[in-house]
Amino acid sequence: MLKENEEININNLLSQLDDITAVDLALLLSDLEDEDIQEICFKLSDKELASILEESEEKTQIKILDLLRNNRIINVLSYMSKDDIVDILGEINIGKSKELIKLMKDGKDKKIIEQLLGYKDDVAGGLMTTEYIALKKDLTVSEAILKIKEIISKSEVIETIFITNHKKIIGITNLRDILIAPDNTKLEDITNTNFISVEPETDQEEVALLASKYDLNVIPVVNKNNILLGIITIDDIIDVIQEEQTEDVLRMAGVDKEENIDSSVMQSVRMRLPWLIVNLATAFLASLTIKVFEGIIAQVVALSAIMSIVTGMGGNAGTQTVSIIIRNIAIGKVELKDAFRLVIKEIFLGLINGAVIGLLTGIIVSIIYGNSYLGIIIFLAMIGNLIISGICGILVPLVLVKLKLDPALASSIFLTTATDVLGFFLFLSLAQLFLPKLI
């Protein structure tokens, strides 16, 4: 493996091709110029190139495929598993993808690929591969072992073996159980009929949840008649888990999942600006709330300096609540029916945290401005705004889920609007009430 910060020297690289793993070479290729990539691809066998393509990021895959002749691509693809072929065909432009499919040898493989291409890439059907071992239930163990040896080299998963009856899946068994069972045992006698499966339309997020809940290494995908269509393997499930979690983190911050550190300035502008404009609307709402109270601020200008403490702390406390709820929604642990219990808890939490923070702030403000009424106002406003932030922190994401919207995307905007507008309103209304004591 090359050291990461070693300068990439193309001649060095060419001489070391045998010692580099496909993963590392795929990473290196992403940084190279077209002509260097071509020189490397020229040196590699079709099989080697296939494993590098499998490990490359989308951008690099497209770059490599653009440089290769269609006939070589067909040969390279023949070494790849069908789910990876389908992923690649889905990425390149439709014209080229159709040309390639035309060039493929007619037969079962081509038919399967065309069928897999029909699924969206974020559902079970788009994740599945057809390289599995399925055996008929009335085979004996010794017959099964012969059969397994025959197909094992073409299968992505060998540990889990699917048992079928007239093409319908009836259960799963384990290579381990087959190897230790007496030779004449029927497969159906060592079949576990209690297994988890998904349909091709199942969302990838649900597939990942099932896999992590039940510690599954592989999940069969079946149609409504229980006919085995394909399997989803653990490596693809890990990718889904990482993809979904990254998406959640970025969405909470208003960032498109397509943006990465290599995006150009204009790409980043296009992806970030819309979110900032949405936030600008929120900021104006808060600003207009303050404007309503300008008369009071003109009389007690100190209010302008301390009011943002109340809204800022409300935002911080609300973000804590929202983050916990969104994580628990993501792992399926919270639903709308839990709302009441959670809101009650957040009210007490807001009361206690608000009282502590409010007391601290109130004392400091009283000392700085020499007016204890300012301290009392901020104490009360802080408690109020922290309770508001707790209630909104629970209800906003749960209601968004109920409305089939993504809580990670939209929660923060509604939360900030609530804590800013209500926070300013609460604080400045209290100031109005106590106005004679403040002047």
Added chain:
Amino acid sequence: MLKENEEININNLLSQLDDITAVDLALLLSDLEDEDIQEICFKLSDKELASILEESEEKTQIKILDLLRNNRIINVLSYMSKDDIVDILGEINIGKSKELIKLMKDGKDKKIIEQLLGYKDDVAGGLMTTEYIALKKDLTVSEAILKIKEIISKSEVIETIFITNHKKIIGITNLRDILIAPDNTKLEDITNTNFISVEPETDQEEVALLASKYDLNVIPVVNKNNILLGIITIDDIIDVIQEEQTEDVLRMAGVDKEENIDSSVMQSVRMRLPWLIVNLATAFLASLTIKVFEGIIAQVVALSAIMSIVTGMGGNAGTQTVSIIIRNIAIGKVELKDAFRLVIKEIFLGLINGAVIGLLTGIIVSIIYGNSYLGIIIFLAMIGNLIISGICGILVPLVLVKLKLDPALASSIFLTTATDVLGFFLFLSLAQLFLPKLI
């Protein structure tokens, strides 16, 4: 599988014990009273109870173990894999854990468990199990198959087989390759000597990164002399990935990873309050910045309503940048050496986004307040603050990493301080400059 929102009826449950998966039963047990748990544990065999313990959360495990007699625990543990036994012994109180170890039969297993207990639970040694298949390099394939059949039932992983020479690991091979190789092939001829391993002290985050980068289902843990100590399996790696990502999301929001939706109000207060107090310091810094300019605000009270738009947008834009950087740090794609390039990009980004947002805001403010100089001020301040937020969004997390601090935990606090303090300062300084035009 029971429906999730079905009321738990203990008699129903007892009559359906055979049909429930261990995972689901483990979930149900977590909600039951002690006496119901006892009744269920009484009905279950030691082996069944072992698989339920393996699937339970820490809280439930401790609850169950508290209800069982030590002798039954020992019998139950004997059905569990050693990494799970070690996890459980690490959770219960030290006194009980020592009693249990004393009760265990002396021998190899006990020695291994004591050794595993010596590792912290967030390093490779704490994740590993010793149930693997290792074979000597000069066995023939047919000898290997006999050996495999003997130990296969005690191994957690059967697909990957480790090849040793005088106890040192020299490579890995695959059950698939063994099954299809001719009978008299030597194992060393089908051994892949180019494999990834970790040491017992390797941080779990690095283990997860390696597994996901190289699509590994299992990683061997070796000591400095290349002697195989144990293996880390994919199910534990998935748990690590989820744990680390959840930790990052929660830390960014100032939430302790130990907090969950079942934490009591006082537990939540204890975990969230310190973060709020840290944020309070930031809020006061911003407040004092405004206080410095009170004289100007007294003359142009409109400033108090519009200044928070500048700081708010700076915070939003900075959060976008920070989120992208933190995700890329987590997957090992960004380091301090990339800082210069990224900062340059963020400056252009801040310039463009700031100009668009600033222009919009400036026009609206000019119309509302009938003063185009207010518009010009906010336009300039917005560009300035979005550039500041971009620079800080890159530098803060990268510097924190360099200082060996967690960027997810501390980035937001430094970022907000910068965008608030500098944002208010920039806007109000500009207002001071243009003061004659504003009155």
